[in-house]
Structure formats: structure tokens, C-alpha cells
Amino acid sequence: MSLTRTRRLRQALAGERALMAPGVVDAMYARLVAEAGFEAMYMTGAGTSATRLGYPDVGLLTMTEMVDNATRIADASDLPLIADADNGFGGPLNVRRAIQLYERGGVAAVHLEDQVLPKRCGHLSGKQLISAEDMVAKVKAAVDARVDPDFVVIARTDALALHGRNAAFDRAEMYREAGADVIFIESPLPDDLPHIAPRFPGIPLLYNMATSGKTPFLTRSEIEALGFKLIIYPNWLLLSACEAARKTLEVLKREETIASVAPHVMSFKQFFDTARMAEVQELEARYGTPENSRTDY
Numbered sequence: 001m002s003l004t005r006t007r008r009l010r011q012a013l014a015g016e017r018a019l020m021a022p023g024v025v026d027a028m029y030a031r032l033v034a035e036a037g038f039e040a041m042y043m044t045g046a047g048t049s050a051t052r053l054g055y056p057d058v059g060l061l062t063m064t065e066m067v068d069n070a071t072r073i074a075d076a077s078d079l080p081l082i083a084d085a086d087n088g089f090g091g092p093l094n095v096r097r098a099i100q101l102y103e104r105g106g107v108a109a110v111h112l113e114d115q116v117l118p119k120r121c122g123h124l125s126g127k128q129l130i131s132a133e134d135m136v137a138k139v140k141a142a143v144d145a146r147v148d149p150d151f152v153v154i155a156r157t158d159a160l161a162l163h164g165r166n167a168a169f170d171r172a173e174m175y176r177e178a179g180a181d182v183i184f185i186e187s188p189l190p191d192d193l194p195h196i197a198p199r200f201p202g203i204p205l206l207y208n209m210a211t212s213g214k215t216p217f218l219t220r221s222e223i224e225a226l227g228f229k230l231i232i233y234p235n236w237l238l239l240s241a242c243e244a245a246r247k248t249l250e251v252l253k254r255e256e257t258i259a260s261v262a263p264h265v266m267s268f269k270q271f272f273d274t275a276r277m278a279e280v281q282e283l284e285a286r287y288g289t290p291e292n293s294r295t296d297y
């Protein structure tokens, strides 16, 4: 029997190399990441907010909307999914329920942050924090709520940008003591990076390769050398797709035909291949769908 997703994630976090988790916002991106041969993926809250609501990451999505999105993504591949759980959507009891639902939804790990409600993207200004003690209670609630002991609880602190390195590190240490499995120091600048791993021996660290440009665009090997074990790439796929869509729209508006775009987009066949047409065809054959009404392309 193959290992559970949570076990595979645990093993990867204990391995030599840093695990790369491209950010996704829906099931189709999950298919693409799996096809591309990655070993994990990440559900970005910022990207989920943009695609589900058309609004930035300012805490507008509810817990059930986030869980619903994560569940669809988890269903679309067998890869461990690390999901954004924002600030846990309330107090420790809200965290407890959120963890239960994320875990039942097939998610392998979540990150929780110490921001007030409503939160905002960690790379924006205007963030505010809850007390370290209140966050410790949430981390404990998360750890207690999981059923599978391999489910990974990632504690994120947003203190660095607001109160500096010492405050961020002190908070992270408290969250580690509260039982967090992975530490996520949000929004480090280049000068901060060499100080993080020496301060947190023995616990995997997350590197957020965000698109803001504040945290440098290092290679996997460079990030490993700094002591990080998990790299998330939150919005890169979505931004690639949005840019491509914008260009397509410009051409369509100008040329009033799609002809010159057509050769440059994913083919109709590839699109359905990625969406697992083969699986649909197999199922149709197995359940005796008459030949002339089976799906084909």
C-alpha cells in the first residue's frame, strides 16, 4: 500500500532536499503540478481570494470557502497538499473546527498565522498581530484537533515586518514549544535570512517564495543552504495565467479574431488530457456506456 500523503510529507520534510510546493488555486492547477512531477503543492489563500472573489488577500474568505477550495484541490491529485488556513478564522475553537475540516478534506498540512481578524497578505502593510499567548492557544488547539498524528501544523508569525527579528523569533520559539511542526517566519528580507536556521535547529522551516519581491528569488539549492526544508511558491502559476489571459484579451479586442492566439495556447486535446479524459473513458467503458455515446476527442 502506498504511504499516506501526510507520511510522505513528513518524510520529505525530514529529507536532505527542500520540498518545492507550487501554489495552486483550483483542481486544474493541481493536475498541472502533479503532471509536472512535483512532490507537493500549496493552496494559496491570496490566490484563492483573487480567483473566488476577485479581491485581494484581506481576510474576506470564510473558513468553509477555504476548506471547500482545499478539498477540491486535494481531490485532484495524490500529492500532499499544504493549505493556507489564515489566522484560523477566529479563536482556538474556530481553529479546532478548521483543522478537523481541512484534515477530513484530504489536506496534509496547514499554516496558521498570528494576525488579527481580518488578516491581510503578509507582504502588505497594515498588518496587526494578536498576542503571542493567544497564538500559542491556537497552535495547541490545532495540534490537539488533528486525528492523524502525521498531519502537519505550520505556525507562521507575521511579527518580523512589524516588530523586528527578535520579536519574530521569540514568537516562533513559543509556537514551536506549543507543538508546531514547522516554523514559517513571514516576509524575511535578505538580511534576515542567514539568522533564521541557526536560531531554530531541529525543526523544519518554510520559505515563502512570494511574488512581492521582498523575499529574494533564490534557487532551491540556495534556500536549502540557508537551512529551509519547505518552499512554497504561492501565486506564480496564477500570475503566469493572468498575464497570458491579459495578452489574449488584448489580441482579441484588437484583431477581433482568436486566430493568432490559437497556436500559442494549450491545445484542446492537452486540456482534456490534463483534465483526465482517459480516466473518464475508462470508467465509461467499465460501466458499459454504449460505444456511440462515449466521450471522445
Ligand SMILES: C[C@](O)(C(=O)O)[C@H](CC(=O)O)C(=O)O
Pocket: 023, 043, 044, 045, 046, 047, 057, 084, 120, 121, 122, 123, 186, 208, 210, 211, 212, 234, 235
Ligand atoms: C502565503 C500567502 O499567505 C498566500 O496566501 O499564499 C501570501 C502570499 C502572497 O500574497 O504573495 C502571504 O501572505 O505571504
